[in-house]
Amino acid sequence: MPSPQPRTAVLCGTGSHLPPRRVDNDELSRVLDTSDEWIRSRTGIGARHWADPGTTTSDLAAAAGARAVADAGVSEVDAVVVATTTPDRPCPATAPVVAGKLGLTGVAAFDVAAVCTGFIYGLATATGLIAAGAARRVLLIGAETYSSILDPADRTTSVIFGDGAGAVVLRAGEPGEPGAVGPFDLGSDGDGVDLITVRGGGAEQRLSGREPEPGDRYFAMAGKSVFWQAVRNMSKSARAVLDQAGWRVDEVDHLVGHQANLRILNRLADDIGIPRERSITNIAEVGNTSAASIPLALDQARAAGRLRAGDRVLLTAFGGGLTWGSTTLTWPEQATTRTEERT
Known part of the structure; x- marks a missing residue:
């Protein structure tokens, strides 16, 4: 009897969301000892988006996740994984909140904390869930509200970081197929x-x-x-x-x-x-x-x-x-x- 084909994660949908407030370098230059030229020459950054008061990481994550799920043409996933450094609360994880906002109550949901490497770690985790047969589809979201943890007086960090979310839907598939x-x-x-x-x-x-x-x-x-x-x-x-x-x-x-x-x-x-x-x-x-x-x-x-x-x-x-x-x-x-x- 032939051995079964190995399962792996295959990309089948993407989505993203940025909060509407755009903060350019000139705006920061009015409150920090910096300039557009200084920021661009050292970082390549001209602008970033920051969340308005009352907006949470789960809000950004849910918006990006909804777009990815719609793009994939699916109504259900088996797990929601959120990679973030800025969870809504220290406890509980943000992923169950995101799943609830998306109407996905009952699915597995947890966070991955690896700071800027979080999405790659999340991809590995989602791939493992699929390969193990624990999930057929996984919604993976990277979401951050870094503006909530930046020192407004520190030009070395405040000029660099922005808020936003990006998401992918992964489905079970074979290693050799496109999207794997x-x-x-x-x-x-x-x-x-x-x-x-x-x-x-x-x-x-x-x-x-x-x-x-x-x-x-x-x-x-x-x-x-x-x-x-x-x-x-x-x-x-x-x-x-x-x-x-x-x-x-x-x-x-x-x-x-x-x-x-x-x-x-x-x-x-x-x-x-x-x-x-x-x-x-x-x-x-x-x-x-x-x-x-x-x-x-x-x-x-x-x-x-x-x-x-x-x-x-x-x-x-x-x-x-x-x-x-x-x-x-x-x-x-x-x-x-x-x-x-x-x-």
């Missing part, structure tokens, strides 16, 4: 925990016997150290999955890296050996949206007609933890283009 998610390379280094962090609010601080410092409730990042860690680990991870997939570097049609900083993305492409023009970027208009950045970039590139059926796509990310991860994807026919507004 490829092999994964995942890694971490806890020695770098202090390079990207929010120090206050967790059990470590609460059980320390001391009151948090004023800055402990805000996001903090050691920019220079993170730059080189990001380039080195994403480049190494990307090469590892290319080897596993059997792809040559010159066969990659698009590189979609975590949208951390345009200089990082350019250096990453150079290190891997992929021409910069093959790198998909949206950081100029949305900034660094952490776990949402890769699915946002994919959905916007698809809407612009840049992703075509059969294109070989390399995904890679780096984030707090430290964490990193990569995978490959051949773009499917059913998720090629769309003409309606994506925000």
